[in-house]
Amino acid sequence: MNTRIAGAACALLMAPAAYAADVVDLISPARCELRFNRLVNCHINPQQLSTPTAETAVPLKTALRSVVSGNCSTQYTLEARAEAAGASPALIPYLRGTEVLLRGPGGAPVGNLTLSDNSTWTPSAVLDGSCRISLEVRWNEVDVVSTAEAQALITALDAQIATAQDHSDRMEELMLYQRAYAFMHSLADRFRVELSNPTMQELRAAALESTPALESMVLSCGDLSIEERLALLRLHAELWVLGKPEDWQRPDGTVMTLEDHLGTGAAEILARLNAILARQTQNPPDYAQLYEDAKTEVIRLQNKKLLALTQLDPWLP
Structure with missing residues (x-):
């Protein structure tokens, strides 16, 4: 399935079509004692409220709105308290019919909250029997x-996707470089070893020693045919590619390394590359896996944007 189509389907499935709501009594005959058409000795005992949650691509808020009806006048300041893990407590002065917001850490969804009384005066308040106060969650x-806020969220996601894509491209380059450098270094060193082994050095020395004899045979040996002379001439012409034994040796007679052949200009670069290889030998980074992880992150962010577009649709042009 196409990644973008799959992401869009995922976004549509996970984005809620409507927000869940709960209603909790704060002041009512269920919370208070009804005496002579007065509500007295009210108590808001701590209670846990919960709701299912789903993945979100944008910040969320939980709204707590008190709904007041009847005559609820009193000289006391009454309020409730809502708390959720990782969130700042929300204080609800419910007599005024107000709305407060509870936000999870980083805008994460709130799945559980604790509602409790935040006033010591609640049991002392005497309210008219018509007073009813509930909390809509x-x-x-x-x-x-x-x-503007919705577009800013989409712009931020676009920036995250671009950064993740750049990182993915970089990991791909490093993966290919790691493979190519290891191969080329091994290949070059293999050629160096093969071309500087004792057999090749003996062959070079023998070629140099045989040069006068070959020249003499080509020029003055009357027993050779034209074809044989041409064959010897071609052999003599090709022997120069072997070079001299000293071309493959240091002044002290030891075999030259790859660094020696590349020269001083490349020595510093090669030293750095070899240091990288040495570190990788001890704890080699798996650039292939890092590249796969980076690609997965790009897809995750692209799907997150699709979900965000669904959630923010009412605010986007």
Whole structure:
């Protein structure tokens, strides 16, 4: 399946069509004692609220809105407290019919919260029997209020995708370089070893020693045919490619290394490359796996953008 199509399908499946909501009584006969048409001795005992959560590509907020009806006047300041793991507590002055927001860490969805009383005066308050206060909990709404905010989130995701793509390209280059350098270094050193072994050195010395004899045979040996003379001439002409034994030796007579052949101009570069290889021999980075991981991250971010576009659709032009 095409990656983008799969990502779009995933985004549509995971983006909620509507936000879940719970309603909790704060002040009612269920929370208080009803005496002479008055609500007294009210208690808001701690309770746990929870909702299923799904992956999100944008920051979310949970809205807590108090809904007030009837006569709820009192001289006391009453409020409730909502807490969720990793989030700053939300204080709810529920007598005013207000709305406060609870945000998970980094805009993550909130799946559980604890609702409790945050006022010591609640049991002392005397409220009219008509007073009813409930708390509406709208879970995990998109934390965006304007088109500009929505577009800024998409722009940020585009920047993350570009950075991840650059990293993926870099890992691919390093993977190919690692393979190519290791191969070429091994190949070059193999040729050097083969071309400087004792047999080749003996062959070079023998070629130099035989040169006068070959020249004499080509020029003055009357027993040779024209074809034989031409064959010897071709052999003599090709022997120069072997070079001299000293061309493959250091002044002290030891065999030259690859660094010696490349010369002083390349020595520093080769030393750095060999140092890299030495480190890799001890703990070699697996650039092939790093490249696969980088590609996976690019796909993850692209799918995240598709999900974000779905979640932000009401705010995008």
